Amino acid sequence: MSFLPEIQQIEKRIRQSVGTTTSVRSEVLAYSEAGSLRVPIYKISFGSEDPKAPVLGFTGGVHGLERIGAQVCVALMNSLAELVTWDETLQKTLQNVRIFFIPTVNPIGIIKKTRSNPRGVDLMRNAPVEGDSPAFAVGGQRWSPRIPWYRGIEGAPMEVEAQALVSAVEKEIAQSSLAITVDVHSGFGFQDRIWFPYAKTVKPFPDLPLAYSLKELLDRTYPHHFYRFEPQAQSYTTHGDLWDYLYDNQRAKAPQAAYLPLCLEMGSWLWVKKNPWQIFSAEGPFNPIKGHRQRRTLRRHNTLMEFLIRAVASQKSWAHLSDSQLKDFSHSAKELWYGDT
Numbered sequence: 374m375s376f377l378p379e380i381q382q383i384e385k386r387i388r389q390s391v392g393t394t395t396s397v398r399s400e401v402l403a404y405s406e407a408g409s410l411r412v413p414i415y416k417i418s419f420g421s422e423d424p425k426a427p428v429l430g431f432t433g434g435v436h437g438l439e440r441i442g443a444q445v446c447v448a449l450m451n452s453l454a455e456l457v458t459w460d461e462t463l464q465k466t467l468q469n470v471r472i473f474f475i476p477t478v479n480p481i482g483i484i485k486k487t488r489s490n491p492r493g494v495d496l497m498r499n500a501p502v503e504g505d506s507p508a509f510a511v512g513g514q515r516w517s518p519r520i521p522w523y524r525g526i527e528g529a530p531m532e533v534e535a536q537a538l539v540s541a542v543e544k545e546i547a548q549s550s551l552a553i554t555v556d557v558h559s560g561f562g563f564q565d566r567i568w569f570p571y572a573k574t575v576k577p578f579p580d581l582p583l584a585y586s587l588k589e590l591l592d593r594t595y596p597h598h599f600y601r602f603e604p605q606a607q608s609y610t611t612h613g614d615l616w617d618y619l620y621d622n623q624r625a626k627a628p629q630a631a632y633l634p635l636c637l638e639m640g641s642w643l644w645v646k647k648n649p650w651q652i653f654s655a656e657g658p659f660n661p662i663k664g665h666r667q668r669r670t671l672r673r674h675n676t677l678m679e680f681l682i683r684a685v686a687s688q689k690s691w692a693h694l695s696d697s698q699l700k701d702f703s704h705s706a707k708e709l710w711y712g713d714t
Contacts, residue, residue, distance in 0.1 A: 377484055379434070379443045379477050383415050386454055396420055396467060397454065403537035405481045407491035412480040414537050417450055418545075419457060420467030427685040428545050428552040431678070432475045432538060435496050435556065435615075437482020437489070441639065441660045441670060442557035446476035448671040449678050463682075470686045473545055478538050486655045490534050493518025494525045497611070499535045500618035504573040504610050513612035524613050535615060542619055551631045551688045552623075553587075553681055556616060557674075559639040560659045561608060563646065565673075568605035568636040572614035575606045577711060579624065582694055582702035583631055585709070587684065589702075590691045594680060604710055605636060631692050637674065 383399075390397040401413040420426070431450070434443030453472065456463050477483060481491045489495050498513035507513060513524045525532060531539065546552035569584045578584060588602040616634035623632045644651070644661045651657035661667045684691065694702065 377412065377477070377480055379440075379447050379483065380412065380415070380480060382447050382451065383417065383476060386417065386451060387415075390454065396422075397457075398422075402475070402541050403533050405479065405491060405534050407481050407485075410481060410484070410491075412477075412484070414475065414478060414480060414534060416473055416475045416541050418471060418473040419453060420471045421469055422471070423469075424548040426469060426471045426549060427688060428471050428473070428549045428554075429681050429685045430473045430475070430542060430545060430552070430554040431557065432478055432542075432554065433557040434477040434479050434483050435534075435538075436558065436560075436659075437479050437485060437487045438656065439488075439559045439641075439659045440483050440486075440656060441559050441641075441667070443477045443483055444667075445557050445637075445639075445671060445674060446474055449674065450474040450476060452675055453678070466682065466686050470682065471545070471549075472682065473541075475538060475541060479534050488521055489518065489523065490532050492525075492532060493523055494532050494535075495522050495613075496532060496535045496538075497615060498522055498524040498613035499531050500539070500613045500615045501531075502573055502613050502617045502621075504612040504614075505575070507573075507610040507612055512610060522611075539615060539619060543622065546619075546623055546630075546632055547627070549630060549632075551685055551692055553633045553635060553685055554616070554619075555635045555637050555677075555681070557637045557639070559641040561638050561642075562640040563643045564601050564640045565599055566601045566603060566608075566636075566638040566640070568603060568608070568638055570605065570614075570620050570634060571617050572605045572609075572611045573617050574610060575604075577707060578604060580631065580633065581706045582699045583633060583692060585702045585706035586691045586694060586698070587633065590684060591680060595676065598676075600677070607710065631688075637677070639670065 387399045398418045405412050433446035641659050651662040
């Protein structure tokens with residue numbers, strides 16, 4: 374058993390699921406290694422094994438410093454695992470829907486409290502994707518792993534952790550008619566944001582009407598929600614985004630399928646504002662240090678998970694857009710997010 378608490382919770386959940394009647398499956402995608410340290414990267418799946426089933430996925434811990442992302446993923450996974458033991462409505466939903474979690478993509482980064490993986494590579498700058506004039510250094514650099522945002526050696530294969538994530542997601546969504554993934558991060562702004570692609574360019578996302586339709590569904594269902602739903606590139610652009618890479622590959626292979634890779638960017642500046650002294654701790658800028666704030670954050674996103682489960686299970690109500698809806702939603706989205714009229 375790993376000494377990383379998040380891994381311990383995952384392994385405990387796996388043990389508890391053995392022999393139960395619930396459709397819970399687990400696998401080790403790869404091992405992250407640094408010297409004698411070797412830590413598994415787990416994926417836990419619930420529900421349908423039909424490759425064509427709608428898919429919802431949650432990932433976290435891509436940046437080790439943003440540990441709260443992994444903790445939120447584990448908390449959501451544990452909530453779902455308990456619900457599925459008694460919630461008959463959810464049990465029926467999972468006959469037709471698949472939900473998976475990869476909570477600790479970069480486990481050694483979490484252990485060592487580093488943004489990068491053990492080789493000094495920022496996994497969210499590691500895909501073979503070139504951005505349109507990203508910010509200097511922050512958008513990805515190839516000078517040195519000693520400097521943040523290192524992309525890795527040009528032309529080299531993706532890092533073990535990045536490839537494990539990409540391969541697992543590609544397998545999950547390959548034949549699915551609708552897939553949504555949520556990558557949980559922290560560290561930007563005073564408000565929790567739901568970002569959709571692209572990270573590489575400020576040009577409108579090809580599936581802009583679909584993103585707008587989901588936003589409108591969220592707004593109508595929970596009109597007082599606290600998320601800011603927007604294109605990631607309105608905040609900054611980068612090279613090497615893994616989700617840009619996955620989206621483009623899926624779009625090329627299955628142009629009729631719908632895939633929305635989302636990023637939940639939890640606004641850690643609010644935690645620092647309320648407790649300025651935490652900025653001096655290793656995890657302080659990116660995590661809620663106070664116990665009550667951490668507990669609040671761990672339960673804060675359950676409603677979002679439940680909403681997305683219902684959304685992927687009921688895709689006809691929002692994802693099957695007519696020609697007129699595609700036109701209207703595209704116009705409304707460009708007006709809202711890009712200032713076009």
